[in-house]
Amino acid sequence: xxxxxxxxxxxxxxxxxxxxxxxxxxxxxxxxxxxxxxxxxxxxxxxxxxxxxxxxxxxxxxxxxxxxxxxxxxxxxxxxxxxxxxxxxxxxxxxxxxxxxxxxxxxxxxxxxxxxxxxxxxxxxxxxxxxxxxxxxxxxxxxxxxxxxxxxxxxxxxxxxxxxxxxxxxxxxxxxxxxxxxxxxxxxxxxxxxxxxxxxxxxxxxxxxx
Amino acid sequence: xxxxxxxxxxxxxxxxxxxxxxxxxxxxxxxxxxxxxxxxxxxxxxxxxxxxxxxxxxxxxxxxxxxxxxxxxxxxxxxxxxxxxxxxxxxxxxxxxxxxxxxxxxxxxxxxxxxxxxxxxxxxxxxxxxxxxxxxxxxxxxxxxxxxxxxxxxxxxxxxxxxxxxxxxxxxxxxxxxxxxxxxxxxxxxxxxxxxxxxxxxxxxxxxxxxxxxxxxxxxxxxxxxxxxxxxxxxxxxxxxxxxxxxxxxxxxxxxxxxxxxxxxxxxxxx
Numbered sequence: 057x058x059x060x061x062x063x064x065x066x067x068x069x070x071x072x073x074x075x076x077x078x079x080x081x082x083x084x085x086x087x088x089x090x091x092x093x094x095x096x097x098x099x100x101x102x103x104x105x106x107x108x109x110x111x112x113x114x115x116x117x118x119x120x121x122x123x124x125x126x127x128x129x130x131x132x133x134x135x136x137x138x139x140x141x142x143x144x145x146x147x148x149x150x151x152x153x154x155x156x157x158x159x160x161x162x163x164x165x166x167x168x169x170x171x172x173x174x175x176x177x178x179x180x181x182x183x184x185x186x187x188x189x190x191x192x193x194x195x196x197x198x199x200x201x202x203x204x205x206x207x208x209x210x211x212x213x214x215x216x217x218x219x220x221x222x223x224x225x226x227x228x229x230x231x232x233x234x235x236x237x238x239x240x241x242x243x244x245x246x247x248x249x250x251x252x253x254x255x256x257x258x259x260x261x262x263x264x265x266x
Numbered sequence: 267x268x269x270x271x272x273x274x275x276x277x278x279x280x281x282x283x284x285x286x287x288x289x290x291x292x293x294x295x296x297x298x299x300x301x302x303x304x305x306x307x308x309x310x311x312x313x314x315x316x317x318x319x320x321x322x323x324x325x326x327x328x329x330x331x332x333x334x335x336x337x338x339x340x341x342x343x344x345x346x347x348x349x350x351x352x353x354x355x356x357x358x359x360x361x362x363x364x365x366x367x368x369x370x371x372x373x374x375x376x377x378x379x380x381x382x383x384x385x386x387x388x389x390x391x392x393x394x395x396x397x398x399x400x401x402x403x404x405x406x407x408x409x410x411x412x413x414x415x416x417x418x419x420x421x422x423x424x425x426x427x428x429x430x431x432x433x434x435x436x437x438x439x440x441x442x443x444x445x446x447x448x449x450x451x452x453x454x455x456x457x458x459x460x461x462x463x464x465x466x467x468x469x470x471x472x473x474x475x476x477x478x479x480x481x482x483x484x485x486x487x488x489x490x491x492x493x494x495x496x497x498x499x500x501x502x503x504x505x506x507x508x509x510x511x512x513x514x515x516x517x518x519x520x521x522x523x524x525x526x527x528x529x530x531x532x533x534x535x536x537x
Contacts, residue, residue: 139279140492148489151498155481251489252482252500 094261095254096235096244103234103242105129106208110169110195113182118195120167128262129165129236130246133206133214135172135227136184141248142168145233150188152255163238163263166192169202171214171229209234209242237265272423272430273336275346279492282339289427290336298329301367308374325370328363335359336430345426348495349477349488353506357514359430360407360437365521368438368445376448391449394442396458400466403440406432407469417486440466444521456529460522467518470510477507 107121120129130149134142146168153161168185170176173196176184181194197205203213211230219225231248235258243265244258271289305322334340335358344351380387393399409415410429419425443451444459454462476484483489483499497505 140277143493144490147493147498151482151500249486249490251486256482 094244094258096246096250096258097232098244099242103209103236105236105240105242106205108197108201108205108208110197110201110205111178113178113185113194113196115178118193120195124165124167124236125240126238127163127165128238128259128265129167131167131169131209131234131236131242132232133169133171133202133211133229135170135214135229136176136180137172137224138227138229141229141231145231145246145248145250146185146188146192148250148252149233149255150192152252152259153189153191155256156259160260160263164259167195168192169195169197169205171202172216172227173197173199173202206230235262237262239266270423272427273338273341273345274423274426275420275487275491277346277487277491280343280347280494285338285342287337287341289423290333290341293336294329294333297332297367298326301325301329301370304375304379305370305372306375308372308378322370324366325368328366328370331358331363331366332434335363343494345420346487347491348506349483349485349499349503350497350505350509352488353477353509355430356433357509357517360403360433360440361514361517364434364437365441365445368441371446373446373448376446380448387449390442393439394446396443396451396454396462399436399439399443400462403436403466404469406436407473411473413484413486420487444525456525456532460525460529463518463522463525467514470514470518474507474510474514477503478511479507 105121105124107119109117109119112118132142132145134145136142146166149166153164153166166189168181170181176196178194178196181196185192185194206213211232211234214227214229217226217228233246233250234242235244235246236242244262246254246258269286269288271287273287273290305325335344335355340351340355344355380390393402410432416429419429443454444463480500480503483503485503488502489499491499493499495502
């Protein structure tokens with residue numbers, strides 16, 4: 057086929073179109089959050105940071121009040137076989153912690169108290185939490201100890217569901233993460249549905265509360 | 267069994283257990299019946315542009331794509347669990363199935379239909395006017411990917427149905443002037459069609475870049491859904507953006523290339 061001016065102009069047209077496509081494809085946008093109010097649910101009355109000691113995943117006693125002093129402590133009650141709320145909360149907090157600067161994350165502790173100590177052995181609890189973030193702290197206690205702690209922070213006590221034919225059971229538990237700030241009080245809780253964008257917005261603000 | 271007629275985001279853990287979606291079957295059956303009627307070669311027409319067997323089969327592939335995009339497992343996965351599957355659904359429903367279906371339609375049968383039914387012809391003519399179709403397609407694309415709209419509508423069967431329908435219908439209108447010459451638009455030749463495809467898919471590129479570059483998951487339904495794969499919600503969203511950019515972008519580029527080379531090879535008009 058012989059190229060003519062007719063073909064050349066068509067080729068130029070195609071090149072121009074292709075260049076414009078490539079140039080425009082290189083442009084992007086990114087999302088950013090703004091504002092200062094907490095996106096979590098603000099409590100009418102602040103909760104005091106509780107004092108208790110439970111066993112960590114190494115079997116060592118963990119004095120909650122002493123070991124989380126002067127930190128933002130995100131306290132959550134859940135269990136490893138939880139199909140939705142627990143992994144989603146842990147995933148979202150871990151994802152945000154990876155993105156925030158150390159001057160924020162260095163002041164944040166995540167404490168997960170199992171409501172199903174019969175199945176959540178120390179090894180399983182440690183491995184499960186390490187999947188999200190190795191810094192997450194897992195604690196175990198007797199059902200009575202856990203119920204007392206739940207009561208002290210105003211959350212409904214966990215309840216074991218009826219086992220199915222295979223012996224598996226669900227555990228009904230509170231779905232909110234309680235955020236204790238460095239003033240040893242919790243002013244805000246984060247229900248299920250809290251987004252990563254919300255954590256990214258609130259964690260730096262929580263660290264400032266003292 | 268709790269039967270849903272259309273897929274919606276339910277927030278419950280995913281199970282690889284088949285679920286019936288009768289609404290999807292009815293919609294696909296209706297689409298198949300309409301396509302069967304319109305793709306048969308006309309017995310009375312002038313056969314100016316008979317639809318080839320290949321094109322007719324392509325149209326049936328389009329019907330199958332619509333079915334796969336809407337029924338289990340793709341439908342519920344894309345509606346409530348994985349943004350990447352949602353992106354694949356968009357490509358199937360709005361970008362790939364419509365031109366396949368339109369190419370399979372018999373031109374003579376369509377012309378006869380236009381002559382018989384003037385009101386329908388007027389409506390289709392208006393909806394498929396290139397500028398109008400392009401603007402509508404862009405607005406539908408942007409609107410149906412807005413966070414608030416997705417997170418609200420996808421939670422209900424009616425809302426999810428509305429989104430799927432909007433994608434498919436706006437896709438049909440968008441691709442119509444590129445694929446079908448009924449009504450004949452003499453001013454809308456190959457260069458205009460190439461520009462039209464380029465301009466009409468710009469929102470698509472921006473959306474894919476936004477999904478790729480976002481720091482956090484954009485959509486609550488996917489972020490808060492129990493995970494189905496080892497991918498995090500953000501990684502899944504990046505796969506969605508990547509699919510739209512690479513698969514969608516390559517596809518549009520390929521169509522533009524085909525239009526160009528056909529145009530390039532056309533006989534030179536007399537001076």
